[in-house]
Amino acid sequence: MSNDGWPSGLYPSQLIERLFEEGAITAASSRDDDQIQPASLDLRLGDIAYRVRSSFLPGPHHSVKDRIDDLRLHEIPLGRGAVLERGCVYIVPLQEGLHLPPNVSASTNPKSSTGRLDVFTRVIGDFARSFDQLPAGYDGPLYLEISPRTFPVLVRTGSRLSQIRFRSGHSTLDIEAHRTLHAEQVLVTNATQEVGNGVSLSIDLHGNGRDGLVGFRSKRHTAVVDVDRKAALDVLDFWDPIITRGHDELILDPDEFYILVSHEAVHVPPDHAAEMVPIDPLVGEFRVHYAGFFDPGFGHSEAGGSGSRAVLEVRSREVPFLLSHGQTIGRLVYERLAERPQTLYGSSLGSNYQAQSLKLSKHFKPYP
Numbered sequence: 114m115s116n117d118g119w120p121s122g123l124y125p126s127q128l129i130e131r132l133f134e135e136g137a138i139t140a141a142s143s144r145d146d147d148q149i150q151p152a153s154l155d156l157r158l159g160d161i162a163y164r165v166r167s168s169f170l171p172g173p174h175h176s177v178k179d180r181i182d183d184l185r186l187h188e189i190p191l192g193r194g195a196v197l198e199r200g201c202v203y204i205v206p207l208q209e210g211l212h213l214p215p216n217v218s219a220s221t222n223p224k225s226s227t228g229r230l231d232v233f234t235r236v237i238g239d240f241a242r243s244f245d246q247l248p249a250g251y252d253g254p255l256y257l258e259i260s261p262r263t264f265p266v267l268v269r270t271g272s273r274l275s276q277i278r279f280r281s282g283h284s285t286l287d288i289e290a291h292r293t294l295h296a297e298q299v300l301v302t303n304a305t306q307e308v309g310n311g312v313s314l315s316i317d318l319h320g321n322g323r324d325g326l327v328g329f330r331s332k333r334h335t336a337v338v339d340v341d342r343k344a345a346l347d348v349l350d351f352w353d354p355i356i357t358r359g360h361d362e363l364i365l366d367p368d369e370f371y372i373l374v375s376h377e378a379v380h381v382p383p384d385h386a387a388e389m390v391p392i393d394p395l396v397g398e399f400r401v402h403y404a405g406f407f408d409p410g411f412g413h414s415e416a417g418g419s420g421s422r423a424v425l426e427v428r429s430r431e432v433p434f435l436l437s438h439g440q441t442i443g444r445l446v447y448e449r450l451a452e453r454p455q456t457l458y459g460s461s462l463g464s465n466y467q468a469q470s471l472k473l474s475k476h477f478k479p480y481p
């Protein structure tokens with residue numbers, strides 16, 4: 114495919130549609146109606162999961178299949194569903210494949226619902242030297258590495274755990290462009306820091322108006338989460354609520370998984386998207402665990418999103434660590450879209466997290 118006609122910027126839904134039409138994205142079965150999101154495409158699991166001894170990067174001399182052949186321990190059919198266990202590593206061929214134009218590259222990330230369940234996923238391409246990055250012109254299959262960290266999960270052929278974005282050229286905003294966009298459109302409210310190379314997000318440990326509820330800590334040894342069932346599970350079977358008692362502080366236990374919420378409300382204007390990058394304090398004590406993607410229109414008032422907060426999946430590393438209200442934990446870096454998407458994140462798409470505050474994944478019933 115020639116370079117002609119592929120504009121610079123992150124691709125909105127209509128250009129993803131065009132990538133399909135021109136054969137740059139292939140799929141083993143017909144597309145789900147809601148698979149194309151405002152600026153991303155959900156990727157679907159294929160028919161088999163390979164339980165492997167360890168994670169790997171294929172590197173320049175190997176296809177992923179070569180490596181699966183070396184490392185596989187067991188083959189699990191997914192047609193009727195299968196439970197993926199905590200602490201194990203699985204590789205699943207995805208239904209979508211790529212035949213990208215020479216100037217179009219792609220990157221992938223876990224869907225927010227996947228990160229909120231602490232299911233670690235990353236996409237691997239043939240001959241890849243890094244995870245979650247498909248270079249311009251990539252021509253080959255896609256595989257998903259899956260490693261549930263907290264809850265065992267039930268998945269099946271067609272389950273959608275990760276998403277892919279396409280872009281051409283350099284579209285990330287620089288410091289000046291972030292400041293201009295913030296001045297025009299207000300990217301975060303309650304900002305505690307000056308807007309620079311992105312906007313900083315900090316942790317809310319006040320819990321205003323929520324009876325002191327500031328977060329959730331995952332339980333151990335729970336039942337299985339079916340990734341395709343919404344609002345099916347009782348929160349208290351899987352999570353311990355964290356209630357502040359006026360201190361605005363929280364001690365993170367090492368090896369525990371927490372869902373917290375940002376102090377700032379976030380706004381992604383319709384012609385932009387954003388990515389949350391973890392801020393690692395120099396000592397690396399704690400971090401947001403999943404780099405999240407924020408859709409065009411998330412938190413946008415015309416898409417019903419005023420006041421949307423960011424959900425933060427947090428882990429402490431080696432030692433118990435004291436978090437305080439307002440502590441910076443991540444940075445939202447904005448990116449320009451090639452065109453305004455035809456639909457925005459929000460209720461018309463059945464989106465799950467518009468106008469959210471502290472919110473567990475869609476698999477849980479409302480709480481309290």
Ligand SMILES: Nc1ccn([C@H]2C[C@H](O)[C@@H](COP(=O)(O)OP(=O)(O)OP(=O)(O)O)O2)c(=O)n1
Binds near residue numbers: 223225466
């Ligand atoms: N750490 C994060 C990452 C994302 N989000 C928000 C911004 C995203 O626009 C929204 C939805 O993200 P995804 O599309 O990844 O989530 P899902 O596909 O799981 O949900 P939906 O069905 O609502 O699209 O969640 C968040 O609050 N905190």
